[in-house]
Amino acid sequence: MKAVHFGGGNIGRGFIGLLLSRSGYTVEFVDVDEQLVQLLNERGQYTVELANEAADTTIVRNIRAINGNDKELVAQAVAEADLVTTAVGVNVLKFIAPNIAEGIRRRLKSPTSPLHIIACENTIGGSTQLKGLVYEQLDLELREQADRRIAFPDAAVDRIVPIQQNEDRLKVVVEPFYEWVVDRSAMLEGFHEIEGIHYAKELQRYIERKLFTVNTGHCCAAYHGYLRGYQTIQEVMKDQAIVEEIRGALGETGAALIKQYDFDAADHETYIDKIIDRFRNPYLTDEVVRVGRSPIRKLSPNDRLVRPATMAHSFGIEVPYLTKAMAAALLFDYEEDPEATEIQRSLLEQGVSQSITRYTGLASEHPLHSQIITAYDSYKERK
Numbered sequence: 001m002k003a004v005h006f007g008g009g010n011i012g013r014g015f016i017g018l019l020l021s022r023s024g025y026t027v028e029f030v031d032v033d034e035q036l037v038q039l040l041n042e043r044g045q046y047t048v049e050l051a052n053e054a055a056d057t058t059i060v061r062n063i064r065a066i067n068g069n070d071k072e073l074v075a076q077a078v079a080e081a082d083l084v085t086t087a088v089g090v091n092v093l094k095f096i097a098p099n100i101a102e103g104i105r106r107r108l109k110s111p112t113s114p115l116h117i118i119a120c121e122n123t124i125g126g127s128t129q130l131k132g133l134v135y136e137q138l139d140l141e142l143r144e145q146a147d148r149r150i151a152f153p154d155a156a157v158d159r160i161v162p163i164q165q166n167e168d169r170l171k172v173v174v175e176p177f178y179e180w181v182v183d184r185s186a187m188l189e190g191f192h193e194i195e196g197i198h199y200a201k202e203l204q205r206y207i208e209r210k211l212f213t214v215n216t217g218h219c220c221a222a223y224h225g226y227l228r229g230y231q232t233i234q235e236v237m238k239d240q241a242i243v244e245e246i247r248g249a250l251g252e253t254g255a256a257l258i259k260q261y262d263f264d265a266a267d268h269e270t271y272i273d274k275i276i277d278r279f280r281n282p283y284l285t286d287e288v289v290r291v292g293r294s295p296i297r298k299l300s301p302n303d304r305l306v307r308p309a310t311m312a313h314s315f316g317i318e319v320p321y322l323t324k325a326m327a328a329a330l331l332f333d334y335e336e337d338p339e340a341t342e343i344q345r346s347l348l349e350q351g352v353s354q355s356i357t358r359y360t361g362l363a364s365e366h367p368l369h370s371q372i373i374t375a376y377d378s379y380k381e382r383k
């Protein structure tokens with residue numbers, strides 16, 4: 001069995017590649033990083049180390065790689081694959097879609113087996129988004145054929161994999177915890193179950209619980225941590241005042257999730273505690289600027305801050321901690337992050353009120369809008 005995985009980066013190697021290889025797949029990574037592609041091909045294997053006391057190690061074998069710019073090779077790989085997965089970043093999906101579409105075009109010329117394409121990105125409905133981008137490239141007849149033979153099941157993936165600082169360029173240090181949930185209802189008949197994936201009937205509750213707890217908490221840590229000058233999430237978690245901000249925000253998202261999905265309140269509290277412990281993992285060094293990366297994406301209406309806040313607001317739940325985290329996100333002025341610099345330019349040229357509307361979608365008359373401004377002004381004064 002052959003899996004083609006787009007994005008041989010941290011989560012690609014440290015989680016998706018590892019699980020697929022363990023399940024008997026030959027994994028072909030597609031990446032635009034030439035050096036990475038060359039090394040993966042030279043060695044045909046890499047090491048995954050767990051961030052625990054024993055530093056447990058696994059060698060991932062049966063892997064190779066192709067350059068994402070080689071359109072011909074990528075399309076052919078997709079045409080012949082048994083499974084396609086991605087972990088490139090949600091904003092990159094549009095760049096890989098044309099090659100996936102070409103692969104599908106070739107594949108549909110003969111009666112091959114069904115294909116599942118799973119986007120493992122931190123977003124709601126990532127595979128559905130990818131499907132939309134791929135279908136834009138196909139004519140109606142091919143789309144109808146693809147509807148019968150190609151599926152795009154949505155997924156939620158959870159494992160903290162920081163930016164790597166190992167001497168060995170291919171080695172990845174990952175936290176021990178992992179969760180990969182895939183929408184069972186979207187799988188085509190006869191699919192081969194992958195060991196370690198939980199196939200769930202209703203994915204929405206899993207992805208929202210993950211994104212609005214793990215990722216909401218994580219970005220609160222990053223944005224408040226950045227404001228106070230910390231470099232790593234592990235340092236941030238030693239600051240009790242920030243831990244209170246995180247707990248406050250997760251109390252708000254938790255209340256909304258419990259109302260929306262009827263989660264058991266005690267179980268959800270345990271889920272939050274476990275996540276906060278994961279952020280503290282002393283065997284990891286996770287940079288604040290990685291976790292805070294792409295603040296425009298993180299402030300967008302359907303992402304980890306605004307969506308749970310509007311959801312909570314619609315249930316009559318107050319969200320002072322989430323609005324404070326949004327204000328802190330606006331002040332994330334890390335110069336190497338193009339989205340951070342774009343926000344800073346907008347704040348300078350358009351002012352805070354217009355920038356909030358532009359990035360969060362919250363109109364100036366929305367009650368949360370003024371709360372963000374109040375928090376922003378107080379943080380700005382302290383800066």
Ligand SMILES: NC(=O)c1ccc[n+]([C@@H]2O[C@H](COP(=O)([O-])OP(=O)(O)OC[C@H]3O[C@@H](n4cnc5c(N)ncnc54)[C@H](O)[C@@H]3O)[C@@H](O)[C@H]2O)c1
Nearest residue numbers: 007008009010011031032068087088089090121122160161
């Ligand atoms: N790292 C984590 O803890 C984690 C956990 C869960 C989900 N995710 C999600 O997984 C995705 C990837 O995150 P990451 O941390 O692994 O990032 P990363 O930067 O380490 O990896 C992304 C990889 O994609 C490659 N890439 C970029 N453009 C490409 C293209 N056009 N074609 C092929 N490859 C391309 C990059 O070269 C890089 O190797 C993101 O959506 C992220 O939100 C990350």
Ligand SMILES: O=P(O)(O)OC[C@@H](O)[C@@H](O)[C@H](O)[C@H](O)CO
Nearest residue numbers: 122157158159160161215218291
């Ligand atoms: O990848 P992002 O930029 O959406 O979010 C940064 C981190 O919160 C994220 O990568 C987590 O480490 C991961 O989602 C844990 O499962």
